[in-house]
Amino acid sequence: MKYQGITRRWLLNVASIVLVILILVSAFLYLIIRNYYYGTAQMTVEAMTAEEISTIFGMYGASTTGFEDAAREYCENFASADTMAVWVISKSGKVVVTSSGFAIADNVEIPEYEEAKASPDSSALWTGRLPSGEKIMANTCVYRYENGSYGGAIRYMVSLDAMDRQLVNVMFMIMAVALLMFAALILSGMAFIRSIVNPVKEIGEIAKKIAGGDFAASIDHYPYNDEIGELCATINDMADKLSEMDRMKNDFISTISHELRTPLTAIKGWGETLLQIGDSDPTMTKRGMDIIISESTRLNGMVEDLLDFSRISSGRMKYNTMKMDFLAELDDVAYSFKDRAFRNGIELTYNAPAIPAPGNGDPSRIKQVFINVLDNAVKYTQEGGKITVSATIEDKKELVIKFKDNGVGIAEEDIPHIKEKFYKANNTVRGSGIGLAVCDEIVRYHGGTLDIDSVYGVGTTVTVTLPLENSPKQEKQEKEESDNE
Numbered sequence: 001m002k003y004q005g006i007t008r009r010w011l012l013n014v015a016s017i018v019l020v021i022l023i024l025v026s027a028f029l030y031l032i033i034r035n036y037y038y039g040t041a042q043m044t045v046e047a048m049t050a051e052e053i054s055t056i057f058g059m060y061g062a063s064t065t066g067f068e069d070a071a072r073e074y075c076e077n078f079a080s081a082d083t084m085a086v087w088v089i090s091k092s093g094k095v096v097v098t099s100s101g102f103a104i105a106d107n108v109e110i111p112e113y114e115e116a117k118a119s120p121d122s123s124a125l126w127t128g129r130l131p132s133g134e135k136i137m138a139n140t141c142v143y144r145y146e147n148g149s150y151g152g153a154i155r156y157m158v159s160l161d162a163m164d165r166q167l168v169n170v171m172f173m174i175m176a177v178a179l180l181m182f183a184a185l186i187l188s189g190m191a192f193i194r195s196i197v198n199p200v201k202e203i204g205e206i207a208k209k210i211a212g213g214d215f216a217a218s219i220d221h222y223p224y225n226d227e228i229g230e231l232c233a234t235i236n237d238m239a240d241k242l243s244e245m246d247r248m249k250n251d252f253i254s255t256i257s258h259e260l261r262t263p264l265t266a267i268k269g270w271g272e273t274l275l276q277i278g279d280s281d282p283t284m285t286k287r288g289m290d291i292i293i294s295e296s297t298r299l300n301g302m303v304e305d306l307l308d309f310s311r312i313s314s315g316r317m318k319y320n321t322m323k324m325d326f327l328a329e330l331d332d333v334a335y336s337f338k339d340r341a342f343r344n345g346i347e348l349t350y351n352a353p354a355i356p357a358p359g360n361g362d363p364s365r366i367k368q369v370f371i372n373v374l375d376n377a378v379k380y381t382q383e384g385g386k387i388t389v390s391a392t393i394e395d396k397k398e399l400v401i402k403f404k405d406n407g408v409g410i411a412e413e414d415i416p417h418i419k420e421k422f423y424k425a426n427n428t429v430r431g432s433g434i435g436l437a438v439c440d441e442i443v444r445y446h447g448g449t450l451d452i453d454s455v456y457g458v459g460t461t462v463t464v465t466l467p468l469e470n471s472p473k474q475e476k477q478e479k480e481e482s483d484n485e
Contacts, residue, residue, distance in 0.1 A: 006200075007193050011186075018185055022178045030171050037163050038137070042125065044084060045139035045156040067152060071097040074154075087155040089113065089140070095155075116140040116153060127160070135160040199228050203235055210235075215243035248420075260302065263295035308368075308438045319362040319445060326366060326399050326466055327357040327391060333370040334389050337378065345383035352391035357399045358469040365442045366466075369450075372435045373403045373462050380460070381407035396468065403462040410454035418452055 071088035075097050078086050086099040093113065095104035112126035122142040129135050138157045144150055199222055209217040218239055219232040270288040277284055311317040334350040341348035377387045388404045410418060419440045436450075443450040447467045454460035 006197050007190070010189065010193050015182075015186060015189065019182055022182055026174045026178045029174055030167070033170050034167055037167060038127075038160075041137045041158045041160065041163065042139075044080070045137055045158050046123070046125070047080075047156075068096055071152075075099045083158065085157045085159075087157070089153040089155060091150050091152050110138075110140060110155060112138060112140045113153060113155075116142045117150070135164060195224075196228060199232065203231060206235060206239075210239050210242065213246075215239050215246060260299065263299040266295045267292050267299075305434055305438060317441065317445075319365060321360060321362055323469070324359060324361050324363045324366070325356045326359050326361070326468075327352055327355075329363055329367045330370055330389070330391060330401060333367055333374060337374045341378055341387060344378060344381075345385075346378060346381050347386045348389070349386070350389045352389075353393060355393070357391070357393060357466075359399070359446070359466060360469060361446045361466070362442075366446070369439045369442050369464065370401075372439050373464070376435065377403055377405040377407065377460070377462075380409075381405045393468065399466045399468055401464045401466075403464075404459065405461075406459040409456040409458050409460055410452070411456045415452060415454060419450070 067090065075081075075086055075088060078099050081099045087095045087104065088097040089110070090096050093110075095108065098104060108131065111128065112124035115124035115126075116122060119142075122144070123139060125137070125139050127135075127137045136157045136159055138155055140153050140155045142150065142153045199219075202219060206217045206219055216239075218236045220236070222229050222232045270292050274285055274288045279285070308317065330352060331350075334348070334352075338348050338350075374387070374389070381387055385406050389401070390404075391399060391401045393399055419436050436452075440450045443464060443466070449463075449465045451463045451465075452460065453463070
């Protein structure tokens with residue numbers, strides 16, 4: 001089976017590291033157990049001291065007969081004969097008696113014998129193999145008589161063959177446990193990796209579908225509430241939002257096409273009419289020219305909105321910032337809309353302080369905001385309705401302008417989206433759906449806010465707040481503009 005991607009990296013990195021750790025731990029455990037076994041064997045062969053041996057053999061005197069009698073009696077009564085063997089060595093280096101009763105060849109080598117004779121504590125330890133091939137651990141203890149003369153030695157031996165066989169079994173047990181642990185880790189790890197990789201692959205496939213325009217694609221069967229689940233939810237939410245944006249975009253294209261066609265149709269129709277009538281009807285000619293100019297102005301406004309939106313989307317929106325009077329621009333817009341509101345049977349009331357409201361901004365852009373907000377108020381207010389524009393200066397820091405109407409209002413579910421691009425809460429009224437998005441961007445650039453409060457069927461209040469000159473917001477805005485320059 002061929003592993004790629006995350007699975008392969010996991011096997012090469014994590015699994016290999018874990019394998020090395022298990023090998024090291026297994027080796028460490030084996031060494032600890034081996035040292036324990038060998039340590040026990042060493043304690044066993046070192047249990048008898050040279051002083052004790054000298055005491056035992058000293059009772060029989062220094063004669064050869066007494067030495068052999070003492071050696072024979074010592075071996076016959078040796079209490080640990082079932083766990084270790086004993087050789088009694090004469091002063092000439094010959095093994096005279098063994099606990100097994102078998103004779104030992106005269107030429108047998110006892111490597112530690114001379115070392116024990118020269119050792120301060122009269123003993124020496126050796127690990128090796130006998131001529132028979134048996135592995136042993138031996139401790140040779142030299143004993144001396146009371147006069148200090150050398151009397152002989154006793155060699156205590158423990159077989160290590162059985163111990164080594166046991167250690168091999170222990171080693172295999174440790175290896176088996178380590179392999180089982182590694183296998184369990186690999187299986188559980190692979191299952192865990194698959195639980196991540198498979199959903200990620202599915203997410204990738206869904207993302208490809210979404211990128212291809214299939215916004216109905218979704219991930220709906222991930223069972224865990226974790227980071228992958230959160231990612232799945234985010235992908236689904238993104239698909240829903242893209243689907244909604246795609247719908248809004250299509251609606252926008254349809255709406256703007258209709259909005260552009262209407263004035264173009266009027267301009268074309270009146271142009272053809274004027275060509276037909278020539279100079280024969282001055283009244284009709286004037287009316288036609290007025291409509292052509294009006295529709296051209298309307299068409300130009302829509303084109304400007306589209307251009308502004310394009311500039312904002314691409315970050316190319318330009319502002320001609322200067323010292324200005326916000327209220328002066330509001331006065332012009334409010335008074336210019338009075339006639340239009342009157343023609344539509346709407347009462348427009350305007351209240352503002354008779355003092356300047358100085359600030360740092362782009363006059364044409366600020367006027368664009370006021371025009372767009374008032375245009376919406378007029379469009380969505382029926383004949384006989386009322387629009388109130390009021391402005392107040394709060395603490396000499398902010399200019400607060402409220403545009404209030406008793407028009408059709410906005411549904412509660414539409415209010416959070418009303419400033420989004422392409423969004424139109426009411427498709428029965430002409431408009432591109434990008435005007436408020438552009439206005440919100442302009443107001444935010446000037447350090448202010450644009451808030452909308454509305455009750456469906458009751459009316460709408462749009463509040464524009466702009467920082468005045470020398471206010472903290474205005475100073476911050478001026479500093480940012482200075483830094484950008």
